[in-house]
Amino acid sequence: xxxxxxxxxxxxxxxxxxxxxxxxxxxxxxxxxxxxxxxxxxxxxxxxxxxxxxxxxxxxxxxxxxxxxxxxxxxxxxxxxxxxxxxxxxxxxxxxxxxxxxxxxxxxxxxxxxxxxxxxxxxxxxxxxxxxxxxxxxxxxxxxxxxxxxxxxxxxxxxxxxxxxxxxxxxxxxxxxxxxxxxxxxxxxxxxxxxxxxxxxxxxxxxxxxxxxxxxxxxxxxxxxxxxxxxxxxxxxxxxxxxxxxxxxxxxxxxxxxxxxxxxxxxxxxxxxxxxxxxxxxxxxxxxxxxxxxxxxxxxxxxxxxxxxxxxxxxxxxxxxxxxxxxxxxxxxxxxxxxxxxxxxxxxxxxxxxxxxxxxxxxxxxxxxxxxxxxxxxxxxxxxxxxxxxxxxxxxxxxxxxxxxxxxxxxxxxxxxxxxxx
RNA sequence: GGAGGAGUGGCAGAGUGGUCGAAUGCGUCUGUCUUGAAAACAGAAGGCCCUUUACGGGGCCCGUGAGUUCGAAUCUCACCUCCUCCGCCA
Numbered sequence: 337x338x339x340x341x342x343x344x345x346x347x348x349x350x351x352x353x354x355x356x357x358x359x360x361x362x363x364x365x366x367x368x369x370x371x372x373x374x375x376x377x378x379x380x381x382x383x384x385x386x387x388x389x390x391x392x393x394x395x396x397x398x399x400x401x402x403x404x405x406x407x408x409x410x411x412x413x414x415x416x417x418x419x420x421x422x423x424x425x426x427x428x429x430x431x432x433x434x435x436x437x438x439x440x441x442x443x444x445x446x447x448x449x450x451x452x453x454x455x456x457x458x459x460x461x462x463x464x465x466x467x468x469x470x471x472x473x474x475x476x477x478x479x480x481x482x483x484x485x486x487x488x489x490x491x492x493x494x495x496x497x498x499x500x501x502x503x504x505x506x507x508x509x510x511x512x513x514x515x516x517x518x519x520x521x522x523x524x525x526x527x528x529x530x531x532x533x534x535x536x537x538x539x540x541x542x543x544x545x546x547x548x549x550x551x552x553x554x555x556x557x558x559x560x561x562x563x564x565x566x567x568x569x570x571x572x573x574x575x576x577x578x579x580x581x582x583x584x585x586x587x588x589x590x591x592x593x594x595x596x597x598x599x600x601x602x603x604x605x606x607x608x609x610x611x612x613x614x615x616x617x618x619x620x621x622x623x624x625x626x627x628x629x630x631x632x633x634x635x636x637x638x639x640x641x642x643x644x645x646x647x648x649x650x651x652x653x654x655x656x657x658x659x660x661x662x663x664x665x666x667x668x669x670x671x672x673x674x675x676x677x678x679x680x681x682x683x684x685x686x687x688x689x690x691x692x693x694x695x696x697x698x699x700x701x702x703x704x705x706x707x708x709x710x711x712x713x714x715x716x717x718x719x720x721x722x723x724x725x726x727x728x729x730x731x732x733x734x735x736x737x738x739x740x741x742x743x744x745x746x747x748x749x750x751x752x753x754x755x756x757x758x
Numbered sequence: 759g760g761a762g763g764a765g766u767g768g769c770a771g772a773g774u775g776g777u778c779g780a781a782u783g784c785g786u787c788u789g790u791c792u793u794g795a796a797a798a799c800a801g802a803a804g805g806c807c808c809u810u811u812a813c814g815g816g817g818c819c820c821g822u823g824a825g826u827u828c829g830a831a832u833c834u835c836a837c838c839u840c841c842u843c844c845g846c847c848a
Binding site: 374377378380381382384385387388390391392393394403406407408409410411414576709 | 768776777804805807808809815816817818828829
């Protein structure tokens with residue numbers, strides 16, 4: 337959500353932003369609804385003021401005759417107010433629908449482009465290693481070492497289902513605990529948050545009204561969130577955060593559920609794209625300053641890069657083009673890890689900032705230096721998702737004998753084991 | 759799942775149809791006093807929206823949304839949340 341006054345004064349910017357994001361949005365349509373809205377509000381409120389004045393003349397002491405006269409006088413006024421109020425309600429509904437569809441303006445530095453194919457590499461780390469033997473896919477490696485069961489996965493859970501077993505299950509726990517240590521050392525507070533969330537939380541974070549088909553829904557009308565960001569942001573909804581607690585940095589853990597509605601044919605095997613997974617997410621709230629947002633955006637993205645570097649997995653970072661940005665995002669980086677089995681980079685992390693887009697919808701405020709109430713800025717970035725991280729971890733660390741060497745940093749979390757074998 | 763009770767400002771808490779954006783207490787801020795602080799005394803203080811160059815004017819907000827009424831924190835309905843008891847489950 338953006339400020340309607342800002343939209344009014346910057347309609348060209350808004351329209352250009354929507355164009356850059358390849359989103360259909362007509363700012364003139366919103367503004368014409370807004371004009372009608374304001375005219376109606378002014379006229380209705382003027383008559384309400386009259387009505388209130390007359391009402392105040394009627395008190396307990398008013399005699400019956402005068403009372404009846406005044407009530408009669410107001411009857412036509414009331415009817416006219418009512419008619420316009422009904423019209424206003426309809427206009428407001430349309431106005432709100434338009435307002436939640438206004439795309440946030442992408443940053444100047446966001447490249448033009450249609451889709452993820454147009455994202456621009458901004459950093460590359462590590463060399464895609466060549467193996468002196470024939471490299472296998474994580475699926476083969478894991479099945480041979482009895483680390484996963486995809487057959488049972490689909491039998492039990494359905495399409496894209498999986499079981500993690502033995503060393504892979506332990507490795508998942510190890511990564512979680514290492515991530516928890518890594519980020520708490522950087523000043524993040526650790527939270528385990530719900531995945532089962534109410535509709536409003538998804539509106540607040542910008543996943544609704546668009547994108548409903550990607551979410552699992554319960555018979556009570558609640559949803560299973562696709563990221564811990566949803567509950568974490570909603571945790572702060574309708575609150576005022578003391579300024580000295582900003583920036584607020586949270587490492588949030590939760591199960592995540594995604595229907596992957598638009599990607600039926602893609603990545604149907606293995607652990608790349610699954611319906612149910614776990615994720616550690618960085619969520620940050622800060623003062624309403626573009627510079628602060630940019631600084632923290634770089635910082636949280638760098639955190640994940642460092643984490644990946646400590647695991648020794650080759651990656652590159654891309655800046656997402658306009659067409660690959662969500663409704664509320666101002667700018668986004670994706671970190672993609674090298675997957676030897678596919679000979680390409682696959683997304684592992686996504687870092688976005690929103691300015692006050694989410695905070696407006698969720699009503700998250702603080703008081704600035706002048707004691708003025710303002711909306712915070714919000715940002716988030718994947719810390720680490722499991723099991724997807726296992727794909728590149730296992731494939732990059734596979735050995736000729738079919739076993740998996742463990743990155744040293746993880747060994748303390750794996751009872752000092754060095755290798756995952758049979 | 760069944761029965762009952764409750765939701766008021768930063769907090770506690772009064773208010774059951776008009777004089778209530780809301781008593782009172784605590785807390786907060788500003789003065790006076792003081793070398794300074796405390797105490798005491800005096801005073802101030804919410805959000806959203808429309809309008810105005812500005813000063814200002816106006817509307818809405820007592821969990822949320824509808825309704826009754828000339829007039830609603832107060833009455834009616836629905837929903838949400840919390841509490842108590844019973845049932846069920848871990």
